[in-house]
Amino acid sequence: MYLKSLDNCCLRIGLYPPFDYDATSGGGPAFVCLQEQARLKHLRFDSNTFLIPPLTWRNTRFLSLPIPPGLKIEMLMDKLEGTLDVATGELSLNFESRFVFSIFSIFSFPNLLVKTSLVTGKVTSKYFEEEGMVVNGNGRVKLVGITVVPATGSQLLDIFLGLPNEALAILNCECI
Numbered sequence: 001m002y003l004k005s006l007d008n009c010c011l012r013i014g015l016y017p018p019f020d021y022d023a024t025s026g027g028g029p030a031f032v033c034l035q036e037q038a039r040l041k042h043l044r045f046d047s048n049t050f051l052i053p054p055l056t057w058r059n060t061r062f063l064s065l066p067i068p069p070g071l072k073i074e075m076l077m078d079k080l081e082g083t084l085d086v087a088t089g090e091l092s093l094n095f096e097s098r099f100v101f102s103i104f105s106i107f108s109f110p111n112l113l114v115k116t117s118l119v120t121g122k123v124t125s126k127y128f129e130e131e132g133m134v135v136n137g138n139g140r141v142k143l144v145g146i147t148v149v150p151a152t153g154s155q156l157l158d159i160f161l162g163l164p165n166e167a168l169a170i171l172n173c174e175c176i
Contacts, residue, residue, distance in 0.1 A: 001030045001043065001084075002176040003050075006140075010170040011055070013149065014162045015127060019067070022059040023171070026051045039087040045080040052077055052097070070104040082117075084175075089134030091141055091175075093118045101157070109157045116147035118171060128168040139175040144168070 005026035011019045028050030030043040053059060055073040057066040075097045082093035099112035120132035125146045133142035151163040 001032055001041075003027050003030060003043075003045065004174045004176060005052075006172040006174060008172050010168070012128065012168040014165040014167075016161075017063055019055060020061045021055055023053050026053045027173070039085055041084045041086060043082055043084055043093070045077075047077045047079070050077055050080060072102050072105075074100040074102075076100060076111075084135070089120070089136065089141070091118075091120045091135055091143065093143065095145065095169075110152035110154045112149050112152060112161075112163075114147055114149060114167065116145035116167075116169065118143040118145040118169065120144075123168075125166050125168075127166050130168060130170060135175050141173050141175060143171040143173060 005023035007022040007024050009021040009023045011021060028045055030045050033042040033044075034040070052075040054075070055067065057069045057071070060067045077095070077097045079096035080093055082091070084091050095118050096115045099114055100108065101112070102108040120134045120141060120143060122131040123129070123144050123146045128146055130144040130146075132144040133140070135141040146166060146168050148164050149161070149167050151158045157163070
């Protein structure tokens with residue numbers, strides 16, 4: 001199985017407006033293991049082969065405008081694994097990543113550590129409520145996840161983002 005990311009993705013943190021994100025160049029193959037129940041597949045993606053495109057002015061909009069050139073947020077995935085129920089299309093993935101924010105590759109900030117479950121069900125928190133979509137007949141799926149991003153230790157970044165703070169991810173993907 002191959003998980004391919006699509007456009008119309010979104011990242012939010014706290015009460016900030018969303019970062020609308022076109023992730024169409026991302027994705028990667030999964031190592032698939034069948035569980036005792038034949039309908040349940042365990043998926044594990046290799047961080048060396050799974051591509052998550054960085055957020056840049058080319059693919060990310062904030063308040064309907066491209067983010068300024070020179071700003072870049074890279075997502076360095078440490079873990080992406082979970083299960084796919086082939087009978088229902090329900091997908092649940094544990095995701096761990098470091099988000100690296102830089103300005104013109106001159107200034108970089110401490111990593112934002114993100115650990116969440118990306119699911120096809122409904123997620124709810126203090127700030128967010130969103131519902132995913134199970135894998136449909138065309139292989140399309142909408143994964144959603146909420147987490148609390150911990151403080152980084154950088155006073156500037158922590159104050160700017162209000163860390164620790166809730167974050168929401170909405171990822172439109174295709175299972176091939």
